Amino acid sequence: MKTVSTAEAWTGTADCRNCAIRQSVLFARLDEPDFDAIHRQIDQYTFSPGSIVYSQDDAADAIFTIRTGLVKLTQYLPDGTQRIVRLLQSTDVIGLEALMLDRYEHAATALHTTEVCRIPSSVVRELLQRKPQLFNDLMARWHRAVSDCDRVITELSTGPARARVVRLLLWLAERKGDRQCDLFSREDLGALLGLTTETVSRTMAELKRQGWITEPRINLIVCDIDRLRAALG
């Protein structure tokens, strides 16, 4: 059995004013005084691959902004199998339900090394009082969550295995703005695509044989975007 190999590390309070992704962040519209007021309450953490940001049913009192990395959100079915319902990366927010509920509805697990800012729900609520325009930003986050879900349904859970894998690769490459994408375990790929690890493995092998993708380093995939697109018909 796999031990949850690695833990998270606290890496200081946030330096919001010099944040590299500040313009893309939930609080992008706040100004200096606001940041001064809140940044002490925002902690930064680094999670190594496989470590858990929060578990399903954990007490939920904070949301997290992903600064770098990749996170999966999983839910367990009654029969014990798990399914990945969303994949989140830089500038995405996870745990929004902490603003409504007192338990997280998913488990959030780092797939790559991931830096996050932990923002207590209380901070968000205070800011909402003072800056109602934050409503719009928050709503945009909810909207993004729904769009992501829609995409998982229509593109990653529909059609034959090859199409699902290809759509995922294209999506990851597109988000990276690159021909490349960093992948993760075949098991997680399966849980995301609704396939078994063996099927994912076979499909990837076939894509390589066709020359549509190459894997110069392990879990680093270089895509022939045009041919992959063509393969979707």
Add this chain to the structure above:
Amino acid sequence: MKTVSTAEAWTGTADCRNCAIRQSVLFARLDEPDFDAIHRQIDQYTFSPGSIVYSQDDAADAIFTIRTGLVKLTQYLPDGTQRIVRLLQSTDVIGLEALMLDRYEHAATALHTTEVCRIPSSVVRELLQRKPQLFNDLMARWHRAVSDCDRVITELSTGPARARVVRLLLWLAERKGDRQCDLFSREDLGALLGLTTETVSRTMAELKRQGWITEPRINLIVCDIDRLRAALG
């Protein structure tokens, strides 16, 4: 070819104060003066099965509360096939993206006879100004949308055909608080479950043969809840 057989009918302005589902509605927390101020801007419509509440990419300037009935939200894949991403019914809100975007992201189609209240985005925005606590209710709606999506992913898009059909029947019966559920076309069932109509048809036939369900009237399914649950393992 199927003509879009039936149109919607305007059935008057809303009578919010005497609304049968008032306590479950987005504006549940508003008081009389608020309702007086807005109800003139809220129109009621009735859609018959198959008619379209709005289409993907239509100009989006209103959200809709479903009073009665059942609505599907569909999205088209690049290859032209469509997939149902959510099923909405009484007290649900559709078209929330109208508060953020100027186009609807899905097509919304009535599956059963459906009554809706059309609430212009401008009304929602005005109310948000005056009653910031409305934001919590709005956020709860977004949250419900995400939860619904999660359910479509984990329960309706995962596992073998039989399990998906059974989970859907149980879900519909549960929402109805009943052993019964009103179904819709096999084609739509397929689009919701990620299966072909033939597979759905066969699966339903098998469930009937096993005695897990009966269909006294067409599209009215009576479930043997316990046995269906047991069948899921």
Add this chain to the structure above:
DNA sequence: CGCCCTGTTGATACGATTCAAATATCGTGG
């Protein structure tokens, strides 16, 4: 070095899709 975990590959069985045809149902006009 050896063990464990992950990924790969193979053989087989199962399940879903596909194509085709028959049947049932719905809507319409005579």
Add this chain to the structure above:
DNA sequence: CCACGATATTTGAATCGTATCAACAGGGCG
């Protein structure tokens, strides 16, 4: 109201794709 054509549903047979079970290779770590 019935008959007709159009549409939806059911069923069948063959094919294809995926899951399953099992064995094996490679890499990382103690």
